[in-house]
Amino acid sequence: MGEEASVSDWGMIVSFLLGFSFQWVAKKLEKWNAALYARLFAALIGAVWAWCGFVQGGLLQSVAMLGAFWLSYEVIPLPKQNRVPTYDIITELQSKGAKEILVPREKKRALLDIGFSSLFIGIAIPYFWIGSPSPVVELFLLYGFLSMATRLFKRMALFRSLRLFYDQNDHALYLISSVEAKRYPLDQCVDIQVYTAPDILQLFHLFHLFSPHADYTVNMGKTWKLSFDGERVYLNPGSLASMNIFPKPLSSQKEIRIQPFYHPSNWKRMLGKAYFSAVVKGVGAYAALLALLAYWKVDSITIIAAILFFWAINLFISDRVLKIALDMKPVTNPPIQHIIRTICARAGLPRLAVYTTESSDYNGFAAGPYIGRSLIALTSETLKLPRDALAGVIAHEAVHVKKRDVLTFFSREVSHF
Numbered sequence: 001m002g003e004e005a006s007v008s009d010w011g012m013i014v015s016f017l018l019g020f021s022f023q024w025v026a027k028k029l030e031k032w033n034a035a036l037y038a039r040l041f042a043a044l045i046g047a048v049w050a051w052c053g054f055v056q057g058g059l060l061q062s063v064a065m066l067g068a069f070w071l072s073y074e075v076i077p078l079p080k081q082n083r084v085p086t087y088d089i090i091t092e093l094q095s096k097g098a099k100e101i102l103v104p105r106e107k108k109r110a111l112l113d114i115g116f117s118s119l120f121i122g123i124a125i126p127y128f129w130i131g132s133p134s135p136v137v138e139l140f141l142l143y144g145f146l147s148m149a150t151r152l153f154k155r156m157a158l159f160r161s162l163r164l165f166y167d168q169n170d171h172a173l174y175l176i177s178s179v180e181a182k183r184y185p186l187d188q189c190v191d192i193q194v195y196t197a198p199d200i201l202q203l204f205h206l207f208h209l210f211s212p213h214a215d216y217t218v219n220m221g222k223t224w225k226l227s228f229d230g231e232r233v234y235l236n237p238g239s240l241a242s243m244n245i246f247p248k249p250l251s252s253q254k255e256i257r258i259q260p261f262y263h264p265s266n267w268k269r270m271l272g273k274a275y276f277s278a279v280v281k282g283v284g285a286y287a288a289l290l291a292l293l294a295y296w297k298v299d300s301i302t303i304i305a306a307i308l309f310f311w312a313i314n315l316f317i318s319d320r321v322l323k324i325a326l327d328m329k330p331v332t333n334p335p336i337q338h339i340i341r342t343i344c345a346r347a348g349l350p351r352l353a354v355y356t357t358e359s360s361d362y363n364g365f366a367a368g369p370y371i372g373r374s375l376i377a378l379t380s381e382t383l384k385l386p387r388d389a390l391a392g393v394i395a396h397e398a399v400h401v402k403k404r405d406v407l408t409f410f411s412r413e414v415s416h417f
Helices: 007-032 035-057 059-075 086-095 107-129 135-161 264-281 284-295 300-325 334-347 387-402 405-416
Strands: 099-101 163-167 172-176 181-185 191-195 214-216 223-228 231-235 353-357 364-367 375-379
Touching (some): 086 163, 086 172, 264 300, 364 387
Parallel strands (some): 353 375
Antiparallel strands (some): 099 163, 364 375
């Protein structure tokens, strides 16, 4: 069962390695304007490799191997090398009199990212050992594995190299690392919150539906959340408060207590986020269920029944899982409540529950198994829109609820799967 990988397993792995190899060669040849030739050669090799898969395992194996080659060559970027001129930037900042703010590092913070990433990567590994009969399932799991590994590589590079500077002349923070250099003008900071520790369940990238936060936390100490238009920045140097670089109305915030992710008060939240990551973000739960049933050699009717049952459960609990996983809070603003009542009355709907979730994106969505349990979720940035624009967003999501588009979407996804 787990003694050696099947032919399809090794075919998929080699396909990914070939794609990454040719991607690396093409990037190296860009400076000599020879990348086109590398791409043509890669296309030729991909075609030959797909033909080998067809001869060895049939059409499905050929398509899966070609898909793995294409994904690793065109879709999944290689981790970028250190192209940020950190030495030059830091030298320039120091010549301008910028002061470096020491950022203490704790291995525990890095280990938490490694642990959560390894947990989700590890979910995929057993399905290679049990010999999944479907190359498509293997392709999906390999894609998730490589995407997660690439993200973790970048996160660890930032953890090791992050340096923070404050330039009093232009009143800006500079965050310099080997993977990126960012400048944040503090006069554009619209809000500040201070936490007793980083909220791992909020910061880990798989626990977001929209774009993740800018996470520069490198220890488990006091964490500052700086809100700019379109971005939320989390960092935890210990000396920001003593530097008096923020106006008093902003800097005099009370600390928000954050419990460790393993604290009993966070168990429900952690389970909701883990389920959300497996079913919504990765959609790996369906693939895992199919691979497991196939391994047990269950007949086709039972497989279809199990998939439909799992789909029905996910649909029924979707609103509850999302409220927990995305840390949603009910919208209680009276003007917005008036907009909701007006729109629901015009659409002939019962009053819908509207929630907000923390995000710097302008977005919203509808969720729920049926109209009576439907909800509308809006990002915190969306709530800042003018009233007319906000009414348009809420009306758009209300139409989704009235047309039962959530049920249609779930049905379409299952039929595609």
